[in-house]
Amino acid sequence: MRNVWIALIVILSIVAGALLGNMGPKIDERAVKSAQIAQFKDLSGSWRRLSDWDGSYRIVNFWATWCPPCLEEIPLFIALHQEFIDINMTFIGIAVDDVERVRDFVETNRVNYPVLVGSGDALRISEAFGNQRSGLPFTVFLSPDGTLIDTHSGVVPASKIREFAAKIR
Amino acid sequence: MGVILKRLFTLLIVCCFSQAGANNLSNSNAEDFYRLSGKLIERNKLVLTYNIDHCCYIYKRSLSFNSLVAGAEISNVIFPTALQHKDEFFGDVEVYRGKLVIKMDVEISQAHQKLGALKLAAKHQGCSDEGICFLPEDNILNFSFLPGLD
Numbered sequence: 001m002r003n004v005w006i007a008l009i010v011i012l013s014i015v016a017g018a019l020l021g022n023m024g025p026k027i028d029e030r031a032v033k034s035a036q037i038a039q040f041k042d043l044s045g046s047w048r049r050l051s052d053w054d055g056s057y058r059i060v061n062f063w064a065t066w067c068p069p070c071l072e073e074i075p076l077f078i079a080l081h082q083e084f085i086d087i088n089m090t091f092i093g094i095a096v097d098d099v100e101r102v103r104d105f106v107e108t109n110r111v112n113y114p115v116l117v118g119s120g121d122a123l124r125i126s127e128a129f130g131n132q133r134s135g136l137p138f139t140v141f142l143s144p145d146g147t148l149i150d151t152h153s154g155v156v157p158a159s160k161i162r163e164f165a166a167k168i169r
Numbered sequence: 170m171g172v173i174l175k176r177l178f179t180l181l182i183v184c185c186f187s188q189a190g191a192n193n194l195s196n197s198n199a200e201d202f203y204r205l206s207g208k209l210i211e212r213n214k215l216v217l218t219y220n221i222d223h224c225c226y227i228y229k230r231s232l233s234f235n236s237l238v239a240g241a242e243i244s245n246v247i248f249p250t251a252l253q254h255k256d257e258f259f260g261d262v263e264v265y266r267g268k269l270v271i272k273m274d275v276e277i278s279q280a281h282q283k284l285g286a287l288k289l290a291a292k293h294q295g296c297s298d299e300g301i302c303f304l305p306e307d308n309i310l311n312f313s314f315l316p317g318l319d
Contacts, residue, residue: 135301
C-alpha cells in the first residue's frame with residue numbers, strides 16, 4: 001500500500017509540474033503596451049511602431065535572415081497575407097538583423113507586408129511579449145487595441161493563423 | 170487524518186520541485202545551451218571547449234575567434250570533423266553537437282613579447298532541434314600568460 005502511495009505521489013507531481021510549467025510566462029501588460037510604442041525603421045528608413053497599426057488585428061513575426069526556420073515560414077505569411085487581405089488583419093515582420101540583408105531578402109522573395117528592422121533591441125521587445133528563450137522565430141498575435149492574444153515560438157502552423165483569421169471574420 | 174495530511178504535504182513539496190524544474194527548462198536561453206570555456210596551454214596554444222546542450226547545435230561557419238589585444242593574433246584554428254545537416258534554406262551545412270573542442274595558436278608579435286594577457290572574442294550561432302535559432306553570440310574570454318592568473 002505504501003508503495004502505491006509513493007508511486008501515486010510521484011506521478012501526480014510530475015503531471016502537476018508539467019502542467020504548471022506549460023502555463024507559460026506571466027506577461028506584464030504594461031511591458032506589452034510599451035513594446036508597441038518602441039520605434040523601428042522600415043526599409044524606406046522611416047521610423048515605425050507597432051501601435052501605428054492600432055485598429056487592426058496584427059500578426060507580428062520576429063525573424064532574421066540567419067535563422068533557417070524563420071525563412072521557412074515567410075512564404076506562408078506572404079501567401080496568407082494575400083489570402084486574408086480583405087479582413088482587418090495584417091502581418092508585420094520585425095527583423096533582428098542587418099538592414100541590407102533584410103532588404104535583399106524582402107526584395108528577392110517579394111515580401112508583401114511591412115517589415116521593420118531592429119537589432120538586439122528588437123529581441124528585447126520580443127521578450128516583453130513573452131519570448132523567454134530569446135529565440136527566433138517568435139510570433140505575436142495582437143488585437144486591434146494592442147492586447148496580446150497569443151504567442152508562438154518556432155514555425156507557426158498555417159492552421160493557427162487560419163483559426164485566428166476565422167475568429168476575425 | 171494525520172497520515173493523509175502528511176502525504177498531501179509530501180505531494181505539495183514534490184510538486185513544487187517539479188514546477189521549479191519545469192520553469193528552469195522554459196527559462197533557459199542561448200547562454201545555457203552553449204557553454205564556452207577555454208584554456209591556455211603553453212604560451213601559444215589555446216583550447217576552447219563548447220558544451221552544447223543536447224537540444225541544440227552550432228553552425229561551423231558561424232564560429233570565429235579574434236584577439237582583442239594588440240600584438241596577439243589567432244591562427245591555425247583546428248576544428249574537429251563536423252556533422253552534416255540539411256537546412257531548408259541553406260542546404261547542406263556543417264554543424265557541431267555535444268562537446269566541441271577547438272584548438273588554435275596564439276601568435277605574439279616580436280614587439281609584444283612581454284604581453285601578459287590575452288582577451289579573446291569567440292563568436293557562434295546555433296539553433297535548437299525544435300526549430301528555434303539564437304542570436305549570434307560573442308563571448309569574451311580572458312587568459313593570462315602568467316602562471317596562476319587565468
